[in-house]
Amino acid sequence: MMTALTLVIEFLACLGYGALALRLLGLHRAFTPAMHVSFAFAVGLGVLGWLLFPMGILGLFQDAWLWSALLFGAVSTPLLRDSLRNWQAVPLDTWGWCLATLIAVVLFFDFAEALMPPTDADSLAYHFNAPRRFLETGGIFHILRPLDGAIPYLIQMSYIPVLSLGGEQAMTLWCMLSGWMATVLLYALSREHLSVNYALTVALLFLSAPAVVYGAGTGQIEIRMTLFALVAAWATARSLQTNRMAFTVLAGMMVGFYIGAKYIGLLFAVACGLIVLLRKNWFRHGTVFTLVGILVGAQWYAWNAVHTGDPFFPVFFSFFGHDDLVLWNREHHRYFQENFMEIDRPLARTLLNYFLYPFIVTLDAPAATEARKVGLGPFGLLLLPFALIGLWRFRQNVIRHPLAIYAAVAFLFYTLWFMSGPSQRVRHLVPIYPFLLLCFAVAANRWAKPVYLQRPLYAALVVTILLQMGGVTLFGVKYVRAMAQKEDHNTYLAKNLSSYGPIPWVNANLSAGDHLFHSERQLNYYLDVSNFFGSANTQAAVDLESRGKDPYVLLQQLRSIGATHILTPLTRWEIWRGGKDWSACFMPLQHVKAKRIGSRTLPSTSTNQVTFVLHQLLPKTCQAKAGIGKMVSPSTAAHR
Amino acid sequence: MRGSMNKPKTRIALLLWAWIAFGLAAYVYQYMDLVDPILLALIPS
Numbered sequence: 001m002m003t004a005l006t007l008v009i010e011f012l013a014c015l016g017y018g019a020l021a022l023r024l025l026g027l028h029r030a031f032t033p034a035m036h037v038s039f040a041f042a043v044g045l046g047v048l049g050w051l052l053f054p055m056g057i058l059g060l061f062q063d064a065w066l067w068s069a070l071l072f073g074a075v076s077t078p079l080l081r082d083s084l085r086n087w088q089a090v091p092l093d094t095w096g097w098c099l100a101t102l103i104a105v106v107l108f109f110d111f112a113e114a115l116m117p118p119t120d121a122d123s124l125a126y127h128f129n130a131p132r133r134f135l136e137t138g139g140i141f142h143i144l145r146p147l148d149g150a151i152p153y154l155i156q157m158s159y160i161p162v163l164s165l166g167g168e169q170a171m172t173l174w175c176m177l178s179g180w181m182a183t184v185l186l187y188a189l190s191r192e193h194l195s196v197n198y199a200l201t202v203a204l205l206f207l208s209a210p211a212v213v214y215g216a217g218t219g220q221i222e223i224r225m226t227l228f229a230l231v232a233a234w235a236t237a238r239s240l241q242t243n244r245m246a247f248t249v250l251a252g253m254m255v256g257f258y259i260g261a262k263y264i265g266l267l268f269a270v271a272c273g274l275i276v277l278l279r280k281n282w283f284r285h286g287t288v289f290t291l292v293g294i295l296v297g298a299q300w301y302a303w304n305a306v307h308t309g310d311p312f313f314p315v316f317f318s319f320f321g322h323d324d325l326v327l328w329n330r331e332h333h334r335y336f337q338e339n340f341m342e343i344d345r346p347l348a349r350t351l352l353n354y355f356l357y358p359f360i361v362t363l364d365a366p367a368a369t370e371a372r373k374v375g376l377g378p379f380g381l382l383l384l385p386f387a388l389i390g391l392w393r394f395r396q397n398v399i400r401h402p403l404a405i406y407a408a409v410a411f412l413f414y415t416l417w418f419m420s421g422p423s424q425r426v427r428h429l430v431p432i433y434p435f436l437l438l439c440f441a442v443a444a445n446r447w448a449k450p451v452y453l454q455r456p457l458y459a460a461l462v463v464t465i466l467l468q469m470g471g472v473t474l475f476g477v478k479y480v481r482a483m484a485q486k487e488d489h490n491t492y493l494a495k496n497l498s499s500y501g502p503i504p505w506v507n508a509n510l511s512a513g514d515h516l517f518h519s520e521r522q523l524n525y526y527l528d529v530s531n532f533f534g535s536a537n538t539q540a541a542v543d544l545e546s547r548g549k550d551p552y553v554l555l556q557q558l559r560s561i562g563a564t565h566i567l568t569p570l571t572r573w574e575i576w577r578g579g580k581d582w583s584a585c586f587m588p589l590q591h592v593k594a595k596r597i598g599s600r601t602l603p604s605t606s607t608n609q610v611t612f613v614l615h616q617l618l619p620k621t622c623q624a625k626a627g628i629g630k631m632v633s634p635s636t637a638a639h640r
Numbered sequence: 641m642r643g644s645m646n647k648p649k650t651r652i653a654l655l656l657w658a659w660i661a662f663g664l665a666a667y668v669y670q671y672m673d674l675v676d677p678i679l680l681a682l683i684p685s
Contacts, residue, residue, distance in 0.1 A: 363666050378667040385659050389652075452649055456656040463664055474678060481684075602677040 006070075006166030007173050010048075010158070011041075013073030014178075017051075018044030020076040021253070025246040030238070032192075033083035038185035039234075040080055042227035043250075045158055045178060046257030046296070048073060052157035053299045056140030066161040090196050099200040102469060106207050107180065109476025112483050113217035114176035117168070118525070119497045119600055120218035122148070125521035125533070127219025128171065131159040132525060142307040144327045145538045146314040146336065148521070150307070152300035154260030155221040172217070179216035182226040183207045186434045189230055193403065193442045201461060202437050205379055208468035211427040213475050214374045221261055222430035228258040229268060229431035236272045237405035240279060245288060248276060252289040256296025263312060264421060264428060269293050271412035275405055315422075326560060332540035340537045344368055344423035354418050361426050371426040373601070376433055377468050382460040383440045386453075390443030403439050410435035475601050494595070498522055501594025502567055502612045509590070510565060517563040519544065532561050548578035551585040552626040555617055563617060565589070570611040585622035586615040 018040030022028050031039060051069060055061065092100060118128055126148040134140050143149035158178070162170040183203050190199035206212060216223045232254035239247035255272050258265035276282075276289045301311035308314075309322040317333045346366035347353045353360075362381050365371035391398060398404055410432040417428065448457040482492050493500045499520045507528040510516060516531040524533050536544045542557040543549070554576070558566060568576075570591065591613050598606025671678075 364670060372670060378663060381663045381667065382660055385656055450649070452653045453656070456653060456660055459657075460660050463660070467667075474681060477682060602674065602681050604677045604680045605674070 003166045003170040003173065006162050006170045007177065009067075009070045009074055010162050010174060011177060012077045013070040013161075014041050014044030014048055014158075015074075015080060016040075016044060016076035017047035017073040018042065019079035020073075021047055022250075023079050025250055027246050027250060028079065030247075031083070032188065033087040034184070034188035034191065036083040037080055037087070038181060038188045039231055041181045042185060042231045043253065044073060045181075045224065045227060046154065046253065046260070048161075049154035049157040049257070050260065050296060050299065052160060053140070053154070053303075056134060056157070056160075057303075059137075059139035061135050061138050061140075061160060061164065063165060066164050070161055070165075092196065095197050096200060099197065099204055102465065103200065103204050103207060105469070106204070106213075106472050109213075109472055109479065110176050110179070110217050112476060112479035114172045115169070116172075116479050116482055117489055117493055118172055118218060119493065119522075120215075120220065121498070121522040123219030124497075124523070124525040126151075126524070127156055127221065128159065128163075129524040131156055131163050131171075135160060135164050140303075142303065144308065144325065145533075146328075147538075149538070150304050150313040152260050152262060152265075152297075154257060154300065155224045156219070158224075159219065171219075175219055176217050178227075179212075179223045182216075182223050182230075182434075185227055185230050186438070189234060189434075190438055190441070193438065194445065198441055198445055201465075202434075202441050204465060205377070205437055205461075205468065206434055208465070208472050209375075209377045209379075209430075209433065210468070210471050211374045211376055211430050211433075213468075213472055215427060215430065220427070222427055225258055225261050225265070225431040226434060228254045228261065228265075230434055232258065232268070232272050233406050233409045233435065236275050236409065237402045239276060239285065240405060241402065243279065243281070245285070248285045248289050249292050251276060252292030253296050255289075256293040256298075258431075259293065259297030260300060263315075264417060265297065267416040267421065268409075268413050268431070269297070270416060271409050274412060275408055327539045327541050329540050336537055341422065344425065347424055349419055354415070357418060357424070361424075365426070366424075369424050369426050373599070375426050376429070377464060377471075379464045380436055380440065382464060383444050383457075386444035386448055386457055386460070387440040390445075390447030393447050394443070403442055406435040407439045410439075478600070493526070496597065496600055497526075498597040499594045499610065499612070500526070502590075502592040502614065503527065505590055505592055506567065506614065514564045515562045516565045516567060517542065517558055517561065518567040520567075532563060534561070547575055548580075549576045551577075551580075551582040552622055555585045555619060555622050558617055559619060565614060565616050567612055567614050570613045573613050573615075584625040585618055587618055588613055589616050590614045 015037065019028070019036075021043045022036070022040055028036065048069070055065060055069065090096075118124060126143075130143065130153060133143075140153075159171050159174065162174040183206055186206055187199050187203040190202045194202065207216075212223055214220075232251050235247045235251035235254060238244070239251055251272055255265065255269040258268050273286065273289055273293075277286050279285060304313045305311040305320070307322075308317065308325065308328070309320040310317045311320075314321075314328065314333060314336065317328065318330060321328070321330065321333065323329070346368040347357060347360065358380060360366070361369050361371035361375060362378065365375065413432050414429065418424070421428070444457055448454050478496070482496075487495075490504060493503070499522065503523060503526050506516065507526075510529040512529075514529055516527065516529055518527075518531060518533060519535050521533050521535070524531065534542050534544065539561075541561045542554070566586070591611055593609060593611050596606075596608050596610050597603055
């Protein structure tokens with residue numbers, strides 16, 4: 001009951017905050033009913049995430065305050081009543097019903113996924129874990145970890161009220177719902193340029209794209225950033241067409257939300273900003289756009305700057321970084337840059353690769369791009385000739401078409417992302433994928449009017465839909481199966497979450513005063529005890545690389561971050577130990593078997609058994625044996 | 641006369657069909673090694 005209530009109230013809160021913002025900007029009459037509702041949700045999601053930051057800083061993550069934040073937004077929902085009243089149901093023909101049925105199938109699989117405990121590694125490492133830990137402390141604290149710790153959390157802020165007030169199920173259902181709203185918004189936007197059936201096709205192609213299926217039901221933020229990207233590009237286009245400042249302000253707000261959601265939002269802001277400048281009074285609009293974007297998006301960057309010195313931690317750490325951080329120093333920063341930053345960029349940044357990247361990741365993707373299983377599907381490839389010929393055929397009118405602005409924003413973002421982005425993972429392009437879908441669909445549809453052209457076009461669309469629906473079924477079948485078999489929480493997680501094995505024992509046997517060090521990031525969320533995740537790249541305090549370690553040094557390093565216990569794979573522990581007796585410093589408490597799962601969807605490709613060993617640190621006997629005068633005392637500041 | 645006017649159209653349509661067939665084959669080919677794992681995931685023992 002509370003799960004559903006929280007979900008509805010947060011949904012209404014987003015609609016209300018967005019409707020209020022659009023009313024204050026005087027833009028409430030600028031939309032069709034469907035656009036008004038979906039745009040209000042997108043704006044409201046950003047506003048809610050933005051408001052929760054100061055609340056978190058002030059330590060107001062308690063139920064009463066969270067209810068207040070939601071109800072304050074929800075009371076503005078009536079501002080949408082005219083649009084809701086005027087929203088007319090569209091009659092569907094046979095094809096329309098077929099497409100609607102397929103969309104319903106995808107939604108059903110999404111629903112089944114949302115009912116199961118989360119198992120996505122990134123979500124458990126930080127998207128869901130950070131909100132959980134913020135709630136435990138009643139407010140936001142800084143997580144000094146690169147890439148998945150010290151990052152912007154604007155979207156994850158929206159997980160906090162649902163998690164606190166409705167529990168985990170409400171949070172996973174919220175991810176499902178907010179992901180669906182991106183598709184609703186895309187459909188509403190598509191209707192400006194396409195018929196009902198084509199708009200439904202675009203919606204289905206987006207909803208069933210592998211990268212969307214992979215991330216939409218998890219805590220991953222790309223699909224939710226799509227909401228910001230679509231509204232930002234739409235507002236940028238309207239700003240250019242009408243020269244109205246309110247549209248420029250809306251565009252600035254939306255890129256600000258994008259910036260607040262992820263570092264690469266800055267690239268999107270630059271792409272939109274360059275387009276905003278293409279007018280006579282460019283300075284006025286450019287200044288307003290920039291100031292609004294900074295005001296909205298700067299929260300988490302300022303937070304990073306205060307705690308590390310580097311607003312984009314760890315990108316500029318060598319220039320601005322603090323010298324007194326336990327977990328990060330300049331030497332480790334150099335090691336991190338040399339060993340890690342290049343891993344996610346398998347293709348050299350050359351002009352040739354810039355043009356070939358979309359083809360390479362579609363047909364023969366390097367593993368680091370994850371595009372083979374988490375790609376964008378064959379739509380772009382199969383419809384390329386239709387879109388190019390359509391573009392050439394209507395080249396006289398293209399420059400004045402609103403879609404040209406979407407295409408320009410997407411093109412500029414892709415260029416900036418490829419040339420300067422930290423990662424070449426295809427799923428980072430999900431927020432601009434709707435622009436490609438929309439532009440290709442419109443160009444192909446306009447050009448391929450004769451029957452002899454329509455046939456191959458329809459064939460390409462049908463084949464893409466069938467392939468993607470196959471992917472949806474493959475991905476979703478395990479959730480439906482688990483739902484049908486009514487698997488309990490632990491059985492399901494043991495089957496589907498890599499290295500879950502030690503969790504039940506650790507949660508049952510470690511107490512409130514203990515602090516566990518471990519190197520399995522996907523376990524962060526499910527650990528009920530105080531814990532610290534560390535790998536060789538993510539922290540400088542504990543050396544996890546060298547073989548034949550000195551137990552006293554390892555124990556001192558672990559104590560420096562406040563650890564009382566350490567959980568490692570047995571094989572790694574034995575390599576560290578090098579056959580020596582470490583019993584004076586570490587006492588083995590438990591050996592636990594677990595499954596390492598490389599792929600949740602295709603577990604037979606890479607699943608193996610691993611044994612974990614949990615040790616308790618023995619500082620007193622270790623100190624006596626080593627003859628060291630004074631051990632490092634646990635640093636509570638480094639607990640997180 | 642009519643046949644010669646239709647020729648470019650036929651050629652474009654054929655090229656489009658060929659592109660789709662080629663694109664589809666190339667796209668699906670990369671997943672051929674996953675046929676067994678896919679079947680195992682869909683039909684667990």
